Amino acid sequence: MRLSKQQYIYILTDGIYCKIRMDNKLCLLVVIDVDDASRKEIIDVVDGYRESEISWLKVLS
Numbered sequence: 001m002r003l004s005k006q007q008y009i010y011i012l013t014d015g016i017y018c019k020i021r022m023d024n025k026l027c028l029l030v031v032i033d034v035d036d037a038s039r040k041e042i043i044d045v046v047d048g049y050r051e052s053e054i055s056w057l058k059v060l061s
Contacts, residue, residue: 008033011043013060015051027051029059 012032020026027050031043048055 007035009036010034012040013056015048027055029055031059 010033012030012034014030016028016030018026018028027048029044029046029048029051031045033041033043035041044059046055046059048059
């Protein structure tokens with residue numbers, strides 16, 4: 001699938017914290033798109049360090 005050929009109404013981003021580590025700093029950074037028919041599709045899920053600017057820049061670039 002090529003994202004450049006898709007048309008999205010909007011893109012959702014969120015950080016989800018996991019309790020699999022004792023320090024609670026592991027965060028899943030999730031990017032979801034929504035098309036004109038309100039269908040949602042996961043674009044990316046990446047582990048990051050909290051919801052830091054550096055972590056989000058890696059995901060979005």
